[in-house]
Amino acid sequence: xxxxxxxxxDASFEQEVLAYPGAxxxxxxxxxxxxxxxxxxxxxxxxxxxxxxxKVVKVNTDExxxxxxxxxVRSIPTILLIRGGKVTQTLIGSRPKAQFTAILNQELGAxxxx
Numbered sequence: 001x002x003x004x005x006x007x008x009x010d011a012s013f014e015q016e017v018l019a020y021p022g023a024x025x026x027x028x029x030x031x032x033x034x035x036x037x038x039x040x041x042x043x044x045x046x047x048x049x050x051x052x053x054x055k056v057v058k059v060n061t062d063e064x065x066x067x068x069x070x071x072x073v074r075s076i077p078t079i080l081l082i083r084g085g086k087v088t089q090t091l092i093g094s095r096p097k098a099q100f101t102a103i104l105n106q107e108l109g110a111x112x113x114x
Contacts, residue, residue: 004047006057010066016057018085023107024055025100028071028078030062035094036077042097043079046104053108081107 008016008026017024027043029036040058047056061068061076071080071087081089081103089103 004051004056005044006055008057008059010064013059013067017082020055022053022055022083023104024057024082025104026080026082027056027058028061028068028073028076029058030060030076033076038094039077039079042100045097046100050104054104083107
């Protein structure tokens with residue numbers, strides 16, 4: 001796994017995500033979820049390519065149910081784009097990398113520098 005992907009817990013979510021000044025892509029997942037395992041490598045690539053512009057955070061819903069409940073996560077994977085503590089985009093289910101990059105480019109106003 002990429003060292004640029006952060007794992008947040010119910011206890012650390014506020015600091016890792018809500019207090020972060022830039023864009024944060026939050027992946028709500030679980031180890032038993034096949035589509036979650038498919039999205040994982042894509043998000044690792046995004047973390048590398050958009051390093052410094054987008055923070056990628058993973059939240060294991062089995063271990064951190066309070067945050068999943070707070071954001072009304074009913075299906076995984078659910079990926080939220082959060083800026084300034086507010087959800088700006090929600091994606092549910094496995095998606096191709098191009099959908100993630102299109103949303104990020106729209107949100108950030110440019111393609112990655114890599």
